Amino acid sequence: NAGVTQTPKFQVLKTGQSMTLQCAQDMNHEYMSWYRQDPGMGLRLIHYSVGAGITDQGEVPNGYNVSRSTTEDFPLRLLSAAPSQTSVYFCASTRTSPGGEQFFGPGTRLTVL
Amino acid sequence: KQEVTQIPAALSVPEGENLVLNCSFTDSAIYNLQWFRQDPGKGLTSLLLIQSSQREQTSGRLNASLDKSSGRSTLYIAASQPGDSATYLCAVQRGSQGNLIFGKGTKLSVKP
Numbered sequence: 532n533a534g535v536t537q538t539p540k541f542q543v544l545k546t547g548q549s550m551t552l553q554c555a556q557d558m559n560h561e562y563m564s565w566y567r568q569d570p571g572m573g574l575r576l577i578h579y580s581v582g583a584g585i586t587d588q589g590e591v592p593n594g595y596n597v598s599r600s601t602t603e604d605f606p607l608r609l610l611s612a613a614p615s616q617t618s619v620y621f622c623a624s625t626r627t628s629p630g631g632e633q634f635f636g637p638g639t640r641l642t643v644l
Numbered sequence: 645k646q647e648v649t650q651i652p653a654a655l656s657v658p659e660g661e662n663l664v665l666n667c668s669f670t671d672s673a674i675y676n677l678q679w680f681r682q683d684p685g686k687g688l689t690s691l692l693l694i695q696s697s698q699r700e701q702t703s704g705r706l707n708a709s710l711d712k713s714s715g716r717s718t719l720y721i722a723a724s725q726p727g728d729s730a731t732y733l734c735a736v737q738r739g740s741q742g743n744l745i746f747g748k749g750t751k752l753s754v755k756p
Contacts (some may be wrong), residue, residue: 561741573748625742635688
């Protein structure tokens with residue numbers, strides 16, 4: 532098992548550019564989510580999904596879009612990047628019933644200039 | 645609103661010492677609680693998961709306890725080693741969906 536994988540590892544964008552952060556898991560987990568980690572703020576939930584075709588907003592969803600067309604993949608889209616989106620992004624997955632251990636990807640370090 | 649607090653924010657101990665990291669949460673209606681380790685520039689590694697019906701979990705030199713009624717969890721590390729140096733994060737899951745609320749972590753440094 533590869534677990535949770537994320538690409539790219541690092542990315543530099545200019546303000547206004549768009550990009551997609553990729554996340555995939557091979558554990559057949561129903562639940563997948565995206566967090567951002569900022570100094571002094573800890574990890575905050577951006578969006579999550581409880582299954583293919585089902586997504587919902589977390590604590591800080593503005594500026595991000597998600598979709599879930601397959602169980603394995605949960606991409607995060609930045610439509611028009613802003614400097615405030617400079618952060619480290621983590622994808623996570625778990626089974627939902629019963630509540631299980633959450634597994635995190637290695638992260639994507641994003642800088643928006 | 646659920647809030648998770650970890651005290652202390654940083655801790656430095658000599659090698660071989662037993663230590664306790666603390667995590668508190670404001671709403672006792674949690675589904676489970678998970679402890680993670682994060683090395684600098686790396687992702688989160690799961691250490692222990694405690695379901696709401698459990699009181700403790702053990703893995704090697706690590707023991708985590710949960711007291712839902714008082715809103716507290718502790719992570720006990722026995723015979724600490726320099727390799728234990730990392731940031732330790734506590735997170736609670738409120739419902740069956742899976743959303744986690746994290747504390748800001750305790751940065752542990754174990755000196756040889």
